[in-house]
Amino acid sequence: MASSRPRASAETAPLFAHGIRALNVGVSEFALSPRAHGATVLELDWRPPAGGDRDLGLLLARLEDDPDDPIGSQVTTANARALERILAARPMLVGMGRAADLLPGLGPRHVLHAGPPIEWPRMCGPMRGAVIGAILYEGWAATPEAARRLADDGAVSFAPCHHFSAVGPMAGVVSPSMPVFIVENAAGGNRAYAIQNEGLGKVLRFGAYGAEVLDRLRWMNETLAPALTRAIGAHGPIDLKNLTAQALQMGDECHNRNVAASSLFARLIAPALVRTSPSEVAAAVLEFLEANNHFYLNLSMAASKATLDGAHGITGSTVVTVMARNGVEVGVRLSGTGEAWFTAPAQIPDGLYFPGYGPADANPDLGDSAITETAGLGGLAMAAAPAIVRFIGGAAEEAMATTKRMYRITLARNNDYGIPALGFAGTPTGIDARRVVDSGIAPIFNTGIAHREAGVGQVGAGIAKAPLACFADALRELGRRLGVPM
Amino acid sequence: MASSRPRASAETAPLFAHGIRALNVGVSEFALSPRAHGATVLELDWRPPAGGDRDLGLLLARLEDDPDDPIGSQVTTANARALERILAARPMLVGMGRAADLLPGLGPRHVLHAGPPIEWPRMCGPMRGAVIGAILYEGWAATPEAARRLADDGAVSFAPCHHFSAVGPMAGVVSPSMPVFIVENAAGGNRAYAIQNEGLGKVLRFGAYGAEVLDRLRWMNETLAPALTRAIGAHGPIDLKNLTAQALQMGDECHNRNVAASSLFARLIAPALVRTSPSEVAAAVLEFLEANNHFYLNLSMAASKATLDGAHGITGSTVVTVMARNGVEVGVRLSGTGEAWFTAPAQIPDGLYFPGYGPADANPDLGDSAITETAGLGGLAMAAAPAIVRFIGGAAEEAMATTKRMYRITLARNNDYGIPALGFAGTPTGIDARRVVDSGIAPIFNTGIAHREAGVGQVGAGIAKAPLACFADALRELGRRLGVPM
Numbered sequence: 019m020a021s022s023r024p025r026a027s028a029e030t031a032p033l034f035a036h037g038i039r040a041l042n043v044g045v046s047e048f049a050l051s052p053r054a055h056g057a058t059v060l061e062l063d064w065r066p067p068a069g070g071d072r073d074l075g076l077l078l079a080r081l082e083d084d085p086d087d088p089i090g091s092q093v094t095t096a097n098a099r100a101l102e103r104i105l106a107a108r109p110m111l112v113g114m115g116r117a118a119d120l121l122p123g124l125g126p127r128h129v130l131h132a133g134p135p136i137e138w139p140r141m142c143g144p145m146r147g148a149v150i151g152a153i154l155y156e157g158w159a160a161t162p163e164a165a166r167r168l169a170d171d172g173a174v175s176f177a178p179c180h181h182f183s184a185v186g187p188m189a190g191v192v193s194p195s196m197p198v199f200i201v202e203n204a205a206g207g208n209r210a211y212a213i214q215n216e217g218l219g220k221v222l223r224f225g226a227y228g229a230e231v232l233d234r235l236r237w238m239n240e241t242l243a244p245a246l247t248r249a250i251g252a253h254g255p256i257d258l259k260n261l262t263a264q265a266l267q268m269g270d271e272c273h274n275r276n277v278a279a280s281s282l283f284a285r286l287i288a289p290a291l292v293r294t295s296p297s298e299v300a301a302a303v304l305e306f307l308e309a310n311n312h313f314y315l316n317l318s319m320a321a322s323k324a325t326l327d328g329a330h331g332i333t334g335s336t337v338v339t340v341m342a343r344n345g346v347e348v349g350v351r352l353s354g355t356g357e358a359w360f361t362a363p364a365q366i367p368d369g370l371y372f373p374g375y376g377p378a379d380a381n382p383d384l385g386d387s388a389i390t391e392t393a394g395l396g397g398l399a400m401a402a403a404p405a406i407v408r409f410i411g412g413a414a415e416e417a418m419a420t421t422k423r424m425y426r427i428t429l430a431r432n433n434d435y436g437i438p439a440l441g442f443a444g445t446p447t448g449i450d451a452r453r454v455v456d457s458g459i460a461p462i463f464n465t466g467i468a469h470r471e472a473g474v475g476q477v478g479a480g481i482a483k484a485p486l487a488c489f490a491d492a493l494r495e496l497g498r499r500l501g502v503p504m
Numbered sequence: 505m506a507s508s509r510p511r512a513s514a515e516t517a518p519l520f521a522h523g524i525r526a527l528n529v530g531v532s533e534f535a536l537s538p539r540a541h542g543a544t545v546l547e548l549d550w551r552p553p554a555g556g557d558r559d560l561g562l563l564l565a566r567l568e569d570d571p572d573d574p575i576g577s578q579v580t581t582a583n584a585r586a587l588e589r590i591l592a593a594r595p596m597l598v599g600m601g602r603a604a605d606l607l608p609g610l611g612p613r614h615v616l617h618a619g620p621p622i623e624w625p626r627m628c629g630p631m632r633g634a635v636i637g638a639i640l641y642e643g644w645a646a647t648p649e650a651a652r653r654l655a656d657d658g659a660v661s662f663a664p665c666h667h668f669s670a671v672g673p674m675a676g677v678v679s680p681s682m683p684v685f686i687v688e689n690a691a692g693g694n695r696a697y698a699i700q701n702e703g704l705g706k707v708l709r710f711g712a713y714g715a716e717v718l719d720r721l722r723w724m725n726e727t728l729a730p731a732l733t734r735a736i737g738a739h740g741p742i743d744l745k746n747l748t749a750q751a752l753q754m755g756d757e758c759h760n761r762n763v764a765a766s767s768l769f770a771r772l773i774a775p776a777l778v779r780t781s782p783s784e785v786a787a788a789v790l791e792f793l794e795a796n797n798h799f800y801l802n803l804s805m806a807a808s809k810a811t812l813d814g815a816h817g818i819t820g821s822t823v824v825t826v827m828a829r830n831g832v833e834v835g836v837r838l839s840g841t842g843e844a845w846f847t848a849p850a851q852i853p854d855g856l857y858f859p860g861y862g863p864a865d866a867n868p869d870l871g872d873s874a875i876t877e878t879a880g881l882g883g884l885a886m887a888a889a890p891a892i893v894r895f896i897g898g899a900a901e902e903a904m905a906t907t908k909r910m911y912r913i914t915l916a917r918n919n920d921y922g923i924p925a926l927g928f929a930g931t932p933t934g935i936d937a938r939r940v941v942d943s944g945i946a947p948i949f950n951t952g953i954a955h956r957e958a959g960v961g962q963v964g965a966g967i968a969k970a971p972l973a974c975f976a977d978a979l980r981e982l983g984r985r986l987g988v989p990m
């Protein structure tokens with residue numbers, strides 16, 4: 019098929035008069051003239067690879083599969099290994115503990131946050147709110163004002179959760195005394211960590227820090243976590259891949275819709291919980307689980323993190339192992355680019371708002387929960403969760419179309435995660451930065467939307483895109499590491 | 505559009521030579537001749553209304569909506585009222601009790617069974633097996649042989665569950681000391697009853713009656729039912745319409761797939777259960793609920809029965825209020841035909857078999873669980889449960905197509921029961937016997953498949969169709985009751 023760019027209508031008119039059909043690639047105005055002559059013109063929504071950036075296009079060409087090019091071959095082999103590890107991962111919930119005891123190097127005045135590195139002065143409102151809440155919860159200050167001063171004075175250290183194999187939704191704030199789940203990748207031996215999910219409404223992760231938020235956190239620390247720890251111990255390791263697989267057959271995408279997985283988890287843990295806790299504690303925990311349809315989100319995140327960490331650090335691999343947002347920037351890491359972050363400004367999500375709120379209230383894209391998309395869940399598995407459109411907007415058909423589009427930027431289908439509505443096709447898995455840059459198709463995040471100010475909380479839910487620049491910059495760094503001349 | 509029946513090709517050839525396109529209605533051979541002359545013939549899969557039965561066709565015409573015909577008008581008004589009651593129904597789980605105490609008129613040696621009336625000598629193997637099990641469970645006999653003799657001697661009375669506002673899956677056997685759920689239709693005040701679900705494998709409802717079956721029934725009577733009774737009492741009435749609506753968003757159709765509803769129910773009842781039972785009892789009950797993905801089936805059935813009983817007994821209504829199978833015959837009741845049953849032979853379901861079994865082992869269609877289809881769930885709501893095809897066979901697209909076909913024989917969409925994959929369209933609700941007979945489209949049942957011999961159990965799951973003759977006979981009776989001359 020050749021493209022048709024008829025600049026001079028006089029030249030092309032005789033052609034179209036004979037009923038020839040044309041394919042217009044690129045600028046749609048080019049089709050006007052042949053159409054005026056009665057031709058049938060099919061428009062192809064084509065954009066030049068790498069956004070027309072010549073150097074980036076040349077780099078992409080060097081990184082493509084090519085048995086005669088040692089660099090291309092290395093990328094192919096590295097990606098195959100990364101994919102193999104992602105698909106073979108076996109994330110198991112093995113226990114819980116205090117962040118300070120489990121995350122090596124976490125200092126006594128350390129607060130972890132979502133996304134790529136960011137310091138207090140540049141933090142967005144909801145993250146500042148969550149930090150204030152964590153300082154109050156830890157007892158480092160007695161009032162929000164004092165907590166703010168403590169942060170202003172540099173008396174608190176900050177680091178991304180991801181630097182500690184941890185993940186946190188939205189603000190993602192983890193402080194030393196918070197309990198975390200331990201998820202072990204039985205296939206790779208590596209571990210990942212996540213705090214417990216608080217539910218919806220006024221919660222720390224959306225930047226609220228009032229008394230009800232702190233009271234709930236204390237109950238989660240003093241009652242929920244010990245009870246779940248005993249129950250997990252009595253039950254034995256819980257296969258999160260299996261729970262996620264079941265939930266994908268039940269309308270969850272395990273990021274923004276977790277009602278099936280949360281119900282399955284509650285039903286699964288209930289007997290051991292009852293056998294290892296006093297009745298009143300077991301009942302209170304079961305009530306909390308009953309009221310929290312997002313409880314599984316943090317387990318889904320830790321499972322995704324354990325899965326992807328197992329595939330990180332493979333020289334030459336263009337597979338994306340981290341996508342995370344701090345509310346100001348989105349940060350991306352590739353398996354083959356080590357500990358470097360590639361960042362670009364975060365967008366305001368496109369979604370549905372709770373009554374009384376709108377886009378003007380929204381904070382830009384926030385949270386480590388995009389680790390689920392990185393593992394092929396969430397936005398990438400949206401076709402499994404058509405009902406999610408009632409929460410984030412859009413039509414059920416768009417959920418199908420989104421997953422189908424995501425197949426174009428991923429290297430494999432995870433057959434452990436079948437999507438019923440797509441004939442049990444596996445979820446799109448192994449985002450390839452080359453394909454993202456080449457196609458201009460950005461990974462899609464399903465996400466909650468936080469109010470832009472500290473202390474308010476959630477105002478909606480919707481969809482955001484990972485900025486293409488992160489992937490282009492990551493590929494440039496990968497090229498440098500592989501010695502591609504640039 | 506006129507049909508084209510070119511019997512003499514010489515006559516029709518000139519017509520087709522001018523590129524005329526034809527629509528062939530009925531016998532496909534009629535299209536051969538015009539096709540041979542180069543015409544484009546569209547085949548319409550048309551069958552004459554009422555299967556070509558002239559008298560039935562005339563009856564249908566009299567029962568159709570017609571403001572100038574008092575009979576047609578009466579049917580229209582009656583159906584509108586029936587539909588209104590079905591859609592407004594509010595089935596609530598309000599408690600449990602012993603069948604003997606709750607089902608008025610149930611004698612001390614009464615055994616209820618699924619489907620239309622049938623006596624012991626004509627019962628199918630799995631129903632005989634379940635009756636033997638019930639006799640042993642009640643202690644009326646000590647051995648299967650003695651139980652069989654008791655039934656042979658006529659010392660046990662039999663009646664359909666439906667005669668007592670009760671429903672039972674598969675063999676549907678209910679004996680006096682069995683505990684039953686009480687589901688009250690808060691909109692109509694009527695009540696329906698169902699036994700507890702035993703789980704899969706060797707179970708009474710599939711005709712097994714070994715020691716493990718009887719031990720489980722005793723535990724369900726002595727431990728499970730009292731614990732659930734206390735929990736329901738402490739929790740307060742449970743809105744089954746709400747649970748079903750959620751489950752339809754989670755891949756259940758609430759007949760043959762109930763994993764979401766069962767999980768939601770377990771999560772919902774767990775706190776009250778723990779607060780009202782000793783820990784070891786609560787833990788054992790929660791373990792049973794965790795292992796039984798079909799526990800909600802019997803609640804779905806009782807909710808469907810309570811819904812449809814509220815719409816039964818409206819003179820002139822052609823809305824189907826009961827479809828039930830006893831393993832020999834399928835029986836149907838209409839709202840407007842009172843207590844009469846209209847029966848036809850039951851088919852062998854078309855489905856997937858467990859390893860080692862095949863269609864030759866299958867008993868014909870069995871169970872009251874088709875009450876779910878009668879209420880617009882199960883086979884009618886299959887588009888909500890694409891994953892069910894892994895259990896009953898077929899492709900996900902067929903699940904969509906089935907529900908779309910069922911819209912043609914139903915009068916309304918139940919907007920409380922949205923199907924995400926169909927853009928949240930409501931489930932096809934209010935099966936109209938006129939539409940079934942007119943279109944020749946039979947209601948579809950999702951169903952378990954029992955072994956044809958007593959004592960074996962389940963051998964598979966699949967799909968069956970309600971026989972068209974039941975609906976035709978029911979319409980004839982309705983016509984007689986309305987004074988249509990025949």
